[in-house]
Amino acid sequence: MPYKHGKEGMVHGRMRTSLRHVFSKRPQTLNLCPMIASEPVLLNDTNRKIIHIDMDAFFASIEQRDHPELRGRPVAVGHADSRGVVATASYEARAFGVKSAMPSARARMLCPDLVFIEGRMSVYKAVGEEVRGIFRRYTDLVEPVSIDEAYLDVTQNKLGLELGVEVAKRIKADIRRELHLVASAGVSYNKFLAKVASDWRKPDGLCTIHPLRARRFIEQLPVKAFWGVGPVTAEKFEKLGVKTGADLLKMPFSELVAQFGQAGVVYYKFARGIDDRPVQPAHERKSVGCETTYEVDLPDRAFVLEELGRLAQTLEERLRRSRFVGTTLTLKVRYYNFKTVTRSMTAAVPLTEKAAIMRAAAALLTDVDIPARGVRLLGLSVSSPVQQKDARQGELF
Ligand code: DCP
Numbered sequence: 001m002p003y004k005h006g007k008e009g010m011v012h013g014r015m016r017t018s019l020r021h022v023f024s025k026r027p028q029t030l031n032l033c034p035m036i037a038s039e040p041v042l043l044n045d046t047n048r049k050i051i052h053i054d055m056d057a058f059f060a061s062i063e064q065r066d067h068p069e070l071r072g073r074p075v076a077v078g079h080a081d082s083r084g085v086v087a088t089a090s091y092e093a094r095a096f097g098v099k100s101a102m103p104s105a106r107a108r109m110l111c112p113d114l115v116f117i118e119g120r121m122s123v124y125k126a127v128g129e130e131v132r133g134i135f136r137r138y139t140d141l142v143e144p145v146s147i148d149e150a151y152l153d154v155t156q157n158k159l160g161l162e163l164g165v166e167v168a169k170r171i172k173a174d175i176r177r178e179l180h181l182v183a184s185a186g187v188s189y190n191k192f193l194a195k196v197a198s199d200w201r202k203p204d205g206l207c208t209i210h211p212l213r214a215r216r217f218i219e220q221l222p223v224k225a226f227w228g229v230g231p232v233t234a235e236k237f238e239k240l241g242v243k244t245g246a247d248l249l250k251m252p253f254s255e256l257v258a259q260f261g262q263a264g265v266v267y268y269k270f271a272r273g274i275d276d277r278p279v280q281p282a283h284e285r286k287s288v289g290c291e292t293t294y295e296v297d298l299p300d301r302a303f304v305l306e307e308l309g310r311l312a313q314t315l316e317e318r319l320r321r322s323r324f325v326g327t328t329l330t331l332k333v334r335y336y337n338f339k340t341v342t343r344s345m346t347a348a349v350p351l352t353e354k355a356a357i358m359r360a361a362a363a364l365l366t367d368v369d370i371p372a373r374g375v376r377l378l379g380l381s382v383s384s385p386v387q388q389k390d391a392r393q394g395e396l397f
């Protein structure tokens with residue numbers, strides 16, 4: 001094969017797949033690619049049930065919900081002044097051509113009756129959290145993509161529902177009934193197709209792409225609707241005479257790799273309905289820390305202790321802001337010559353306050369040599385997270 005094995009598929013910051021991963025999968029459906037020597041034979045896992053959900057006109061819908069007088073009217077969320085831009089527009093405003101990222105002045109020209117509303121970000125964030133709470137009734141495999149968008153893997157769902165579309169219907173109904181908002185959902189066997197599907201019949205869409213229909217669906221799909229294809233790549237495809245999925249399918253593997261590098265491998269796979277990226281739930285924070293490199297090396301233990309006091313203060317604030325509760329403290333000391341030592345200890349109760357952090361840090365420091373030529377960096381971090389319930393118990397004792 002004309003490319004290296006290993007990491008591939010970096011079309012977008014978030015994306016990484018590996019061919020090793022593809023080949024290690026248990027074969028479910030053999031994808032019938034042409035058996036030309038340079039064409040890889042890939043397996044396609046079509047057994048997963050993936051949903052992509054995206055709220056409709058999210059900020060604007062919340063405003064219309066909370067201000068009944070705005071319902072049915074063209075609404076834009078954003079600053080109305082001459083330098084403002086539209087964050088989003090209600091579907092009534094979109095009928096006039098108003099859309100996200102458009103200068104407000106232009107939006108007003110297109111739609112003179114447009115009502116501008118200043119955004120309420122904290123409200124939108126809170127509603128986004130409520131929406132995610134609904135998702136988690138069905139699965140813990142929820143991967144938030146943005147404030148109003150997420151992937152869900154419902155292959156095994158908490159209600160034991162057989163069909164992905166059934167889960168999607170219920171989620172849409174919960175969102176409508178409880179939050180008085182509308183979502184669009186796409187259902188398929190991978191993230192790429194689920195995302196395309198959720199965009200398909202917006203607003204209030206519900207589109208399923210069955211594995212047997214995927215090929216036909218992809219063939220008619222404009223290449224710019226492929227995940228990872230921005231305006232620049234779309235133009236490059238255009239020059240190569242590739243406008244749709246059907247055109248893309250005709251491009252040999254070697255040609256795609258020659259033109260697009262590792263991204264070409266991904267396009268090759270997408271054109272065949274293959275996307276093995278897992279739904280990755282937002283990872284839990286494992287530690288919170290802070291460190292400082294000093295312009296002038298700290299000459300002795302007294303200076304080091306004083307600086308640790310400052311770091312402990314900063315750490316206390318960071319722990320509070322991130323609501324992180326943990327029991328292990330790690331001290332990091334880097335010498336003038338870059339040699340670095342770390343010392344850790346685990347406390348019986350969570351380390352949340354400066355005084356407790358400082359006591360632990362000073363104890364750890366007794367086990368660290370301070371060279372005469374000084375210390376250039378100090379760091380403190382708290383790890384070993386504890387559940388909030390346990391944390392409260394810690395405070396009680
Ligand atoms: N947003 C923003 N600036 C942009 C794009 C979006 O501030 N350039 C905000 C406002 C949107 C929210 O993010 O309400 C979600 O973005 P979407 O792209 O999902 O847009 P909408 O939800 O508004 O509309 P759609 O129905 O097309 O999903």
Ligand code: MG
Pocket residue numbers: 054055056057058148
């Ligand atoms: Mg949206």
